[in-house]
Amino acid sequence: MSSDATGIFINETHTSAAIWQYRVEKMLLEGKTQYQTYQIANVPRFGKSLFLDYNIQTSLLDEYIFHECMSQPAMTLHPDPKRVVVCGGGEGATLREALFHNTVTEAAMIDIDEELVDMVKVHMPEWHQGAFEDPRTTLLHEDARGWLVREKGNNWDVILSDLPNPHEDGPGQMLFTKEYFQICFDALGDDGVLALQAGSASENYPACMVSCIKTLQEVFPHVAGYYGMVNTFFQPWGFVLASKKHDPLALTREEIEARHAARGVKTKYYTGRFHQACFTLPEYLEKAIDEQGRILTDAEPFVWDA
């Protein structure tokens, strides 16, 4: 096993328990936007990878796992997703996954960081795969919450909330609260579905994910947590699906496969066969919902204290 101490590394902190040194074979690009620093680097075995503020975001090894989890359960649950919103989603891969559904006629992506998306367009084609050029796409650079407020009653079908974790005073903190989820609810139609990335699904730090579950239960009738095994993050990653009418746990393998076939969607991780495994949470998460979950509000948002 290669254990050469020398080389270039990007160091990320994983709670107080560990520091992870990602080995860099080649630094491809570095820069800084108004909101964050970024690096694109080749990491051995992971391949081309994006780091924001020294936290790995995605790698070619398994970006499909994160982005299918981000988009496909929500898109599949909706019986006829035509109009989709992506909040955040800088790399364009969440958008890409949504557009795979040939039912989609309109996709609005609202990412505040224009400089980052401009960089992604040029340097991360493996992720967006042309999604930004799709005629169904509208790309906007503003605060997603502010935009969604104005969309109240506009009957969107699916909202995919692919936002940075709610670090203190970070841009994401107010996009993980009951008030924000209500805004999403109000912008969705009757069949509407919301999915969000919700932080770690590991036993070490499930507090964010389970608080998202608990908070969404205040707003939506159907709420279900699920996770994807994102090796790039060195932990299972949590997502939450919230739905006005359709119960994600009632979706069968056959329905999923039929919908994917009808809509021209091919998935590699979130498949009909795997749906139930994704949505079956380990006991430690079920327990953490009760013990660590908290209703997040604008007045008392999530406080990262790992």
Add this chain to the structure above:
Amino acid sequence: MSSDATGIFINETHTSAAIWQYRVEKMLLEGKTQYQTYQIANVPRFGKSLFLDYNIQTSLLDEYIFHECMSQPAMTLHPDPKRVVVCGGGEGATLREALFHNTVTEAAMIDIDEELVDMVKVHMPEWHQGAFEDPRTTLLHEDARGWLVREKGNNWDVILSDLPNPHEDGPGQMLFTKEYFQICFDALGDDGVLALQAGSASENYPACMVSCIKTLQEVFPHVAGYYGMVNTFFQPWGFVLASKKHDPLALTREEIEARHAARGVKTKYYTGRFHQACFTLPEYLEKAIDEQGRILTDAEPFVWDA
């Protein structure tokens, strides 16, 4: 998020992709046996943890996940597990899990590293919980393979192969081969079940696990891979169950719950509810079985090349 660079760390290499620095709050014990170096340390959030040759083995945060996965699916699948073998299993927690089944009358643990087990008895009571003192236990310090050869035809019910990964020239390399698995087969009775820890279940390095699956399929009629989310290892961890008669995938939630109730077993991770999720492998593992799996033999054992 705490990201203080200063402090004490134990550094582990995760393939060529990364070095992990586990933060040590307090070094509790250090030593060296004939076979390996060890440290017991308090890691923030993980709690008391054991490192062997600078690789984390187990922590109080989630040792139950590893050890339930190591023992419970095999123990549960067997209709009446009376006589159990633990190969390796130094901490005593695999043995502990087996002994939870009140059907058990005899448990032989064969771990070559006597010095390590002697240390564990004194310093890791949270793991063994008295299992070494259980009157049903026989503890032997010799090579597990050599011992099993002599047990041919002795009709053991369950073998739990909790051995170090097959690193080159390491003590485990010849305990991950077709010949070894045949020796296990021959030592088991007609209802016999073998479980082994099989390395990472991540997309980054599934080669060992999938080769174990492929190799076991040469020897046993029923073979099924499964995994546990061991946060302490920063990756999902792979196990394989091999069975002479009973199909693990046919086991229902109800049967599992009934057997656990009847035998006085309480689990926290491997529950009836969660059985199917554990045994549903993600597509990347299914694909890796075909693409990276290889039949391991004494002549051509696994070669770690991460």
Add this chain to the structure above:
Amino acid sequence: MSSDATGIFINETHTSAAIWQYRVEKMLLEGKTQYQTYQIANVPRFGKSLFLDYNIQTSLLDEYIFHECMSQPAMTLHPDPKRVVVCGGGEGATLREALFHNTVTEAAMIDIDEELVDMVKVHMPEWHQGAFEDPRTTLLHEDARGWLVREKGNNWDVILSDLPNPHEDGPGQMLFTKEYFQICFDALGDDGVLALQAGSASENYPACMVSCIKTLQEVFPHVAGYYGMVNTFFQPWGFVLASKKHDPLALTREEIEARHAARGVKTKYYTGRFHQACFTLPEYLEKAIDEQGRILTDAEPFVWDA
């Protein structure tokens, strides 16, 4: 060159430029006093080493360099050092060096951290070499500044100020100010000499050392900076000598050798031959005195901002 990433390390921060990972072969002792955390560890090539608050303090490789620099120039400069004060000096090695001078009749060591000194007595005999048991020694555990105030007019011959760097709100901050140096002046006799460790002598962070020089010049007629090459600190280390009557730069090789011979002192680093080299500061330090040096006062003490 050994470059194995795996192992145990104590990580120290060297300004914003670097993090140093000291490899630990064996952790010998860990603990915490009211004032600081400590580790005694075997570091390859450096040997047994002491860390305080995760900063290496001393190693067997070259502790003699630090401690001779701390004690010998001042002791040697004084024509007849009988009564010596050590401020701080936990390991007892500064005291040891002073006691080598057979002129000494009384040595008071004032170190506030009694728990640390108690530990040192038992676990670091290579450093103190029995100095605490010397009948000439008086060991006190209180604030050195407070003690020195009461010694005004008591005509001590030499004060060796071996104190932690003046980190903000740390115990050392008020022991690097003009007021403190005046207190030292007042406690010294007419031939009195003060020496202090003064932080890095590297071009990277000379601000503390040069400010000490500048501040001492306000109080003492003779002030001279010097340095020792402490490999354990990965940088040349700065000291300052301040004297009421005798000019350190006028001391000749022959005088030093004669005094050492007469007093039974044998040195390995600070020798008559090497005196001048120690006291010849590189231009960057001379320049830094002008450009970065500042008069430190109780109202405006040194602020560490590396």
Add this chain to the structure above:
Amino acid sequence: MSSDATGIFINETHTSAAIWQYRVEKMLLEGKTQYQTYQIANVPRFGKSLFLDYNIQTSLLDEYIFHECMSQPAMTLHPDPKRVVVCGGGEGATLREALFHNTVTEAAMIDIDEELVDMVKVHMPEWHQGAFEDPRTTLLHEDARGWLVREKGNNWDVILSDLPNPHEDGPGQMLFTKEYFQICFDALGDDGVLALQAGSASENYPACMVSCIKTLQEVFPHVAGYYGMVNTFFQPWGFVLASKKHDPLALTREEIEARHAARGVKTKYYTGRFHQACFTLPEYLEKAIDEQGRILTDAEPFVWDA
């Protein structure tokens, strides 16, 4: 003190004792030649820095210290240096220092790594400061030893051997042997002077420097070790001066200052005032010459075993 664990780092190994993580503010350039990998990066406080094979080579903070030590003592010692050879010296700063002497009429730089020098010309102007364009310069890309063999009897005045450390099977290993030093001797005129960088002058690993001293004493009548405090290397750095006729230790402050003035040379580290301090070796180096020094030959070259 900033001790943020997160960020980009280049990790270098310092013997088995430590790993140094240099923090990278900005990666400016990365690449690979036939001989080595390189990075140019901004390091906090050190500024723009060059790494070769993940070992820091030079930074703007104190490159003048290394390069003055590399060139100025030899150039100054020669009574009239007209024709100068630089062996290696990629950054062009050793050449730059030599050319400062207005006595020089011809400077040949022999660096085997053409790709690296081409990169340096464009990206490291702060180092070469136009030296490659100086009409007195001839730049050649071949093995320096082979070139010097052909220069036998060609009466060069000064040879500056600015080569990589003699790592096993590395390009530098045969440029630190008695045979190589004899080749230098034969290429020099009667007043000829050779200087070489000779590795660490720290007590931790002086073996290379002291072996160079011992080996050069076999070939040249006057040999003197000296060192510079290169903070960028986190240790004092060793050099050796070998001379056919002139004794470096006999050079006075006044002569140095006079020669510098006459030749239009301005130095910042190696000044007349500081000459003696540079050439006064600490006792541990004097002792290491006897105890660790070995005569290096082509048959038994230096073996790096730190």
